[in-house]
Amino acid sequence: MSESDTAELEQFRAETRAWLEANCPPEMRKPATGDADVFWGGRNAKFSSEPQRVWFERMRDKGWTVPDWPREYGGGGLSAAEHKVLRSEMAKMGARPPLSSFGIWMLGPALLKYGNETQKKEHLPKIAAGLIRWCQGYSEPNAGSDLASLQTRAESDGDDFVITGSKIWTSYANYADWIFCLVRTDPTAKKHDGISFILFDMTSKGVTTKPILLISGYSPFCETFFDGVRVPKSHVVGTVNRGWDVAKYLLQHERAMISGMGERGVGRPLGQIAADSVGADAQGKLDDAMLRGRIATFDVDEAALAACAERAVDLAKAGQAHPAFSSAMKYYGTELNKRRYEILMSAGGVDALEWESERSKQGARPRAWLRTKANSIEGGTTEVMLGIVAKRILDLPGA
Amino acid sequence: MALVLTEEQSMLRDSARGLISDKAPVSHLRALRDSKDPAGFSRELWHSFAEMGFAGLLVPEEFGGSGLGYMEAGVVMEEIGRTLMPSPFLATSVVAASALSRGGNAAQKAEYLPKISNGSLLATLAIDEGAKHRPLQTALQAVRAGNGFKLSGAKALVVDGHVADLFIVAARTAGSAGERDGLTLFLVNPKAKGVSIERTIMVDAHNAARIELANVEVNADSVLGEVDQGAALLDGVLDVGRGAVAAEMVGLSDEVFNRTVEYLKNRKQFGKLIGEFQALQHRAAELYVDIEITRAATMKALQALDVDVAKAASAVAVAKAKAGTTATRAVQEGVQMHGGMGMTDQFDIGFFMKRARVCEELFGDSNYHTEQLARARGY
Numbered sequence: 001m002s003e004s005d006t007a008e009l010e011q012f013r014a015e016t017r018a019w020l021e022a023n024c025p026p027e028m029r030k031p032a033t034g035d036a037d038v039f040w041g042g043r044n045a046k047f048s049s050e051p052q053r054v055w056f057e058r059m060r061d062k063g064w065t066v067p068d069w070p071r072e073y074g075g076g077g078l079s080a081a082e083h084k085v086l087r088s089e090m091a092k093m094g095a096r097p098p099l100s101s102f103g104i105w106m107l108g109p110a111l112l113k114y115g116n117e118t119q120k121k122e123h124l125p126k127i128a129a130g131l132i133r134w135c136q137g138y139s140e141p142n143a144g145s146d147l148a149s150l151q152t153r154a155e156s157d158g159d160d161f162v163i164t165g166s167k168i169w170t171s172y173a174n175y176a177d178w179i180f181c182l183v184r185t186d187p188t189a190k191k192h193d194g195i196s197f198i199l200f201d202m203t204s205k206g207v208t209t210k211p212i213l214l215i216s217g218y219s220p221f222c223e224t225f226f227d228g229v230r231v232p233k234s235h236v237v238g239t240v241n242r243g244w245d246v247a248k249y250l251l252q253h254e255r256a257m258i259s260g261m262g263e264r265g266v267g268r269p270l271g272q273i274a275a276d277s278v279g280a281d282a283q284g285k286l287d288d289a290m291l292r293g294r295i296a297t298f299d300v301d302e303a304a305l306a307a308c309a310e311r312a313v314d315l316a317k318a319g320q321a322h323p324a325f326s327s328a329m330k331y332y333g334t335e336l337n338k339r340r341y342e343i344l345m346s347a348g349g350v351d352a353l354e355w356e357s358e359r360s361k362q363g364a365r366p367r368a369w370l371r372t373k374a375n376s377i378e379g380g381t382t383e384v385m386l387g388i389v390a391k392r393i394l395d396l397p398g399a
Numbered sequence: 400m401a402l403v404l405t406e407e408q409s410m411l412r413d414s415a416r417g418l419i420s421d422k423a424p425v426s427h428l429r430a431l432r433d434s435k436d437p438a439g440f441s442r443e444l445w446h447s448f449a450e451m452g453f454a455g456l457l458v459p460e461e462f463g464g465s466g467l468g469y470m471e472a473g474v475v476m477e478e479i480g481r482t483l484m485p486s487p488f489l490a491t492s493v494v495a496a497s498a499l500s501r502g503g504n505a506a507q508k509a510e511y512l513p514k515i516s517n518g519s520l521l522a523t524l525a526i527d528e529g530a531k532h533r534p535l536q537t538a539l540q541a542v543r544a545g546n547g548f549k550l551s552g553a554k555a556l557v558v559d560g561h562v563a564d565l566f567i568v569a570a571r572t573a574g575s576a577g578e579r580d581g582l583t584l585f586l587v588n589p590k591a592k593g594v595s596i597e598r599t600i601m602v603d604a605h606n607a608a609r610i611e612l613a614n615v616e617v618n619a620d621s622v623l624g625e626v627d628q629g630a631a632l633l634d635g636v637l638d639v640g641r642g643a644v645a646a647e648m649v650g651l652s653d654e655v656f657n658r659t660v661e662y663l664k665n666r667k668q669f670g671k672l673i674g675e676f677q678a679l680q681h682r683a684a685e686l687y688v689d690i691e692i693t694r695a696a697t698m699k700a701l702q703a704l705d706v707d708v709a710k711a712a713s714a715v716a717v718a719k720a721k722a723g724t725t726a727t728r729a730v731q732e733g734v735q736m737h738g739g740m741g742m743t744d745q746f747d748i749g750f751f752m753k754r755a756r757v758c759e760e761l762f763g764d765s766n767y768h769t770e771q772l773a774r775a776r777g778y
Contacts, residue, residue, distance in 0.1 A: 385684075
């Protein structure tokens with residue numbers, strides 16, 4: 001909250017605002033029109049527009065693709081308070097994130113905590129600069145919500161592991177340069193105890209990917225196959241067979257990221273979007289009392305969730321956060337985002353039903369609506385999240 | 400400002416919790432109810448409260464108070480919610496003290512605020528007239544007469560109305576019901592000629608009254624704030640009350656929830672602890688998340704009130720709307736998960752259910768505040 005800023009923070013806020021005003025192109029102050037309009041970086045990265053390139057490069061040069069990472073790894077070196085200021089100033093002007101990346105949201109935090117110095121120096125600056133695009137090899141065909149029962153095995157062979165098996169729901173595996181992957185390094189250990197967390201190049205011999213067509217008509221996920229992929233043992237992050245610790249830590253970040261999807265998704269308030277298509281009655285109220293009520297109730301819940309997200313950050317800073325709280329946020333945030341898109345479909349009426357037309361931007365809204373249905377499945381289902389809250393936070397009995 | 404309690408606020412919480420849980424557990428309310436206590440609260444306890452600085456928590460130091468903020472008032476309200484302690488804190492120390500601090504002239508402040516601080520004066524806001532909270536529908540008439548006004552009309556759900564030493568009455572000096580202009584707040588002595596007071600025994604066993612004013616004469620010095628321009632002052636004072644009631648509901652919800660989770664860990668059915676059943680685990684987890692979100696929204700609202708009461712309306716609407724639905728859910732799940740025991744008077748859960756219903760109506764229910772948010776956002 002700006003009212004309580006210290007003098008230094010006040011100055012940082014003013015400088016940040018001025019810099020953003022001067023450097024963020026007007027085109028980058030509107031939400032992306034679709035997935036093709038988001039910059040993901042990587043070896044084969046293409047910018048969708050010149051302003052997108054300019055915005056990315058300026059932010060990268062300041063270290064603000066990853067504002068809170070240390071400078072030595074390509075970050076901006078901002079304190080938590082400064083980072084909060086930057087985020088709020090960007091939000092105020094509607095500035096887009098310059099780079100979207102699983103490397104930033106998920107792998108980076110895990111490497112910062114568990115990676116050795118060589119790994120940090122090798123990978124973090126490339127993530128920050130958008131040079132390498134990462135994907136996540138977690139889920140397997142027979143181990144979805146029960147992630148720890150994964151079967152992809154990595155067998156020791158001298159200085160290497162040889163990896164054989166397959167993954168599913170690997171987001172953008174067909175575009176990724178590298179993968180962070182969970183593999184079973186000890187098949188005889190208890191299910192959580194024989195897993196390792198390993199990094200390798202997707203161009204390695206033996207790696208193939210196959211996109212999965214979804215109900216939205218998109219293929220953001222892939223099946224990924226490993227047929228004797230040879231990876232140096234030095235690519236294991238953390239300790240061999242202790243990969244579950246890294247995986248869990250990373251999942252907290254993933255869940256926090258997914259729970260925040262709603263905020264990033266849509267620019268204009270629902271009430272305004274609905275007013276445009278439904279119209280107003282004589283008193284100026286949205287001319288559909290039930291829809292208006294649903295939107296208002298949604299707005300209450302969304303504002304309350306935003307306060308809770310802010311508090312979660314403050315609790316973490318104060319050392320009072322429960323480690324499983326991200327599961328609570330993930331559950332609520334994804335359910336809320338699904339509600340948002342149900343309302344958007346209601347508000348749009350016939351206009352929201354067009355699938356292939358210029359007017360509908362090739363069905364952007366119905367496709368996004370369908371996409372949200374995965375929110376409460378990916379990164380751990382709502383049921384798994386509630387189970388985690390019940391057992392780890394509330395300490396309820398049972399397996 | 401971070402949405403976590405500071406060290407000082409945590410200390411305040413601990414001392415409030417200590418006193419309240421020790422002297423006023425739910426059995427305290429039960430005893431007052433069962434004995435049909437004429438005051439409906441413990442004056443002795445109220446004096447201890449005042450001695451610890453709670454009665455004058457929001458009163459500026461120059462008038463003998465602690466000069467603390469709404470976050471601190473919320474901390475105390477949350478503790479009150481945990482045991483349902485009946486006390487004049489909400490009506491006197493939060494709502495009336497804010498009305499006098501914000502709207503009072505020098506003489507009014509000097510007369511009333513020190514007495515609120517030392518616990519010797521109880522005051523309350525008289526606002527609602529119909530079954531539902533509709534401040535702008537105020538119809539109670541104040542007609543100019545001589546150097547002052549004559550007040551006529553009726554008010555319902557006046558918290559602590561039968562024990563208060565001072566009423567702050569919302570009246571209409573101009574315009575008609577529904578209009579924003581023409582509202583004025585008056586300080587009225589409950590003992591004045593023409594005032595009749597009926598204590599209403601309510602579902603939650605807390606104090607409330609219906610009052611009637613028949614040509615009650617007050618002089619010009621009794622106007623709090625500006626004549627005809629009372630709406631803004633009233634909005635701010637009501638928002639303070641709403642934030643405080645939201646905090647009480649957070650405490651109430653959290654307490655019921657804790658008791659329910661304990662029960663799930665101890666009660667066996669079908670040869671298992673009922674807390675092992677996934678159907679109950681998931682409902683408990685959902686409720687936990689609702690309570691945490693409501694707590695954050697309430698802290699956000701109290702913080703907004705501390706920064707600028709006039710700009711806090713939307714944050715308060717969110718908090719009161721969310722607190723109402725969460726508290727309702729918490730008490731309903733509490734009773735349901737306790738099974739038949741939850742339906743008995745002997746068991747405490749029912750007290751929480753009754754209080755939650757009153758808190759939901761007080762200063763506007765969830766629908767009212769959801770509507771306010773929709774209007775503020777222009778759709």
